[in-house]
Amino acid sequence: MALLEIKNVNKTFTNDDGSTLVANKDISITVNAGETYAIVGESGSGKSTLANLIAMINPVDSGEILMEGTDITTLKGEAKRQMRRNIQMVFQDPGDAFSPRMKVKDIICEPLLNFKVIAKSQAKEKAIELLAQVGLDADFADKYPHSMSGGQRQRVGIARSLALNPKLIILDEATSALDVCVQQQVIELLNQIQAEKQITLLFICHDIGLVRHFAHRVCVMQNAQVVEVLPAKDLVSGQVTPYTQSLMDAVFSVKHAPA
Ligand SMILES: Nc1ncnc2c1ncn2[C@@H]1O[C@H](COP(=O)(O)OP(=O)(O)O)[C@@H](O)[C@H]1O
Ligand SMILES: [Mg+2]
Structure with missing residues (x-):
């Protein structure tokens, strides 16, 4: 069953010099209740922009974001405040947060x-x-x-x-600043919490090598758009689109590069 349905969401930023930057272009994805859904993609691909739209930190330009059928982009006042209870966020550097x-x-x-x-x-x-x-x-x-x-x-x-x-926890690069070993412990904790509470996790991360081992599905973003969504078990070298393959190769070359 769908917990979160994102339909044709667009977000463009206007810089101080008046130039514009399209950060999310026609994004449509569905996240199921109880799922661990990963969003991966290189830096600047629009992952945090999307996270902030879902968390109601920023408004969408157009499109719908449905939480259990309610379009949260149209909520105001007390209804908006109450919806925030359902959607919690964990940021990258807890020291700063x-x-x-x-x-x-x-x-x-x-x-x-x-x-x-x-x-x-x-x-x-x-x-x-x-x-x-x-x-x-x-x-x-x-x-x-x-x-x-x-x-x-x-x-x-x-x-x-x-x-x-909450029904949904968004983790935006929440383990990216941690050592590999600590990262693994935090992910084990998340797995355990999810098994106990059936919370839906939206795990945003630039490292496809990390998410493929514990997410149910992976959404790959590039240049403000969704390239593909696939079950994590289908992230098999040689059987994915070229962009996804390049993300997988990048992980492999970093971790296995000669010293
Ligand atoms: N508040 C903002 N103002 C202007 N540009 C922004 C803002 N936030 C993000 N961007 C731009 O939007 C693009 C996507 O950024 P972001 O969503 O942070 O990517 P990611 O999280 O995938 O690294 C980047 O080019 C970034 O510079
Ligand atoms: Mg980011």
Whole structure:
């Protein structure tokens, strides 16, 4: 069943000098409920632009984005605010995304307090519960993000994204800044969370080699457009379109290049 239907979405940016840049051109994709859906493509292909449209951070120029049949591009006021509960985002560098003055418990519980789901007095207890879901001890609740490793910070970002029980979590290059080994641990965590909660994950990443091992389907973007969408198991060398093949070859040459 479709959770998210993106229909003919377009987004053009106007630069300071008046020139324009088409970042998303006639994008149409469908993401199923409970699916791990990856969007891959080289830097500048329009992945983050699309993520920000789905997360209602930016408005579309034209097209529809349906969440369970509701066009979120037309929502306003309280209806828009309530829809935001369903769509959470995890960004690349959790160090930049979090205020350095906020403790982990406040970072994690901020969405819950904003939506008045819990009272301030319940924040620590709730934070500890969410920390456990991402494999972190209770003592992290009173820490500051700068005293933690990149992998731990990203777990906090995931805990925060889980707080409101969203239907969709968008992860935009969420593991790209992490070491390969830590990256693998975070992906295992995401797999586990998805198996338990059936949350739909939109995993955006420039590394096709990473997503092919855990996404259900992969959408390949190039120059603001969708090139193809295919099951991850069909990402077999020699059996994909030339652009997808070039992405796969690039991963291979980086990881296996002679020292
Ligand atoms: N706010 C913006 N203003 C102007 N151009 C932008 C803006 N955001 C993104 N772009 C441009 O849109 C294109 C797609 O960017 P982006 O969606 O960030 O790509 P990706 O995430 O795939 O690397 C790039 O050429 C980028 O420079
Ligand atoms: Mg990006």
